[in-house]
Amino acid sequence: MCVPVCAKDFAALGHACRRASEFADIVELRLDCLESDDFAAPLAELLARLSIPLILTCRPSEQGGYRDLSLQQREAFWNTDFQTLCDVEADLVSAIAVDRSRMIVSHHDFKRVPDDLELIYERLAATPARIVKIAVQANDITDCLRIFKLLDRARKQKRELIAIAMGNAGIATRILGPSRGAYLTYGSLEDGSETAPGQVNARELRSVYHIDKISNETMICGLVGMPVMHSVSPHMHNAAFAAEGSDGVYLPLEVRDIETFVKRMAHPSTRELDWNLRGLSVTAPHKSSVLGLLDWVAKDAQEIGAVNTVVVEGQRLLGYNTDVAGLIEPLLERVGSVNGLSVAVLGAGGAARAAVWVLKRHGARLRLFSRTRPNAEKIGQEFDIPFEPLSAGSFHDYDVVINATPLGSGPFIRHAPAVIEQLGGAGLVYDLIYNPIETELLKQARAAGCQTLGGLPMLVAQARRQFELWTGKTPSSDLMHNAAAAALRR
C-alpha cells in the first residue's frame, strides 16, 4: 500500500512522511505540491533521512498534478539519478536519466475510462519503464471491469501494473486491485488529504478492509446503492469477518443502474468478472427494483416488495429482506410482545411499510401518520389501517411511536417528527434513524418521560442476519454495534 504525501514545504513533507511510514509500505512524495521551485538540495537531504521505500512524483497539472510545469522544467527535474521509484509521464520516458528499473510510467484520465484504454496500456507497456500505471475516472461501477481485465492481462504477461479506477464507483479496484495482481494500491494519509478521487483512507484499508489478507479466493460481499460512501456497513461486516476468522471482505459498491450491475458484475451466468461474490446488501434506491432481477425471492420480501439482501448461491441470485427482522427484534427485546399494543408509525416510505408489515403480523394495533396522503393511503388500504396527517399527530395514548421519516438525520438533523407536547404519555419512542445515534426526537421523547430506542440496534440486527445468510455464522451483536458506533462517532 502506497500513501501519497502532499505538502507545501519540506518541513511539512518530512512530517507527513514520518506519519505515513507508520502504516505505509511505500510513501509517494508528491513534489508537485511544493511551493518552491528550488528543491534539489532539501530533497536530497530529505531522501538521505528517509529509510522507507519511496516513489517520487512531480506531476504536471494536465495529468492531475498540483502545478503547471513545462516540459523543460520536468526534464530538468528528472535529470537526477534518484535511487527510489520515480513515477513519470509517458512523454518523458526516453528523455530523462532515471534508471528504467526504477521507473513507473503513468497515464491519468480524470474524466473517463478512455475508449482506447487497452492501446494506452500497450503503448506504456512498450516503453522501457519497469512498472506501468494507469489511473482513470470511473463514472459507473462497470468501468471497474476494464481495469480488472487490464490487471488480468498484465498478470498473464508478467507485467507490473498499477491500475486504478478513480472516483467512488471505482473503489473496488482500489480495495481488490492488489489481490488481482496490481503492483500497489494507494491510500490517503487521512480523510481530506486524498490526492485522487475515491482514494480510501490508508488506515481503513488495513484496519477495516484488511487489504493484506484479501486474495483471489476471498469471499466478497458489498453494499449496493447510491450513495453508499457514508455507510457504516463495511465497518460492521468487516469487523465480523475478522472476528469470525472468515476470509471475507465487504465493500461499498456505488451502483447507479442496478440492472446493468447485476447483469455484468453480479449474476453468475452473465457476469464479466471472475470474483468470489457471495452477497450483497441492497439499499436506496434499489430495494424494490432489484426484485425483478433475482432468480428467487423469499415470500416475506415479495410481500413487502423490497429486498435488502442478495445471496449468490451456485448459478442463482436469491433475495431476502432482513430489514423487517432487524426492525422488530430490538423492539421485542425491549417490550416483550407487541400483540395488542397501539403503535403509531410516522412516515409512509419503505421503512414505514416494512414496520407496518411486521407489526401487523405480530398483532399490533396500527395507525399511520404521514405528511402527504398518497403513500399513506396506499399502505393504509393494503394493510387495512387508518392514517392521518403527521402535523396533527398526538401520541399521548400510544404504547409505541416509530419514526420512519428522515426527520432528525441529514439535512433534517435539527428536526423531529414530533415534539415533547405531542409525546407525553406515550410508552416507547423508537426512532429508526441511526445517524446521529442521538436524534432530536429521542431527546424530545426523553424530556416527555417516554422510554426510547434508537435505530442502531435495527441496523445491527439486519446486518447480523445478512452475515448469517452469507456465511452461516452468527457474529456478536456487540461487536457489530461497537464497529458501527465507532464509525458513526468519527
Ligand code: NAP
Ligand atoms: P423513504 O422510502 O424515502 O420514506 C421516507 C418517508 O418519510 C416518506 O413517507 C416521506 O413522506 C417521509 N418524509 C420525508 N421527508 C419528510 C419530511 N421532511 N417531513 C415529514 N415526512 C417526511 O425512506 P425509508 O427507506 O422509509 O427510510 C426512512 C428513514 O428510516 C430513513 O431516514 C432512515 O434513517 C431510517 N431507516 C433506518 C434503518 C435502520 O436500519 N435503522 C433502515 C431503514 C431506514 P412522503 O410519503 O410524503 O414522501
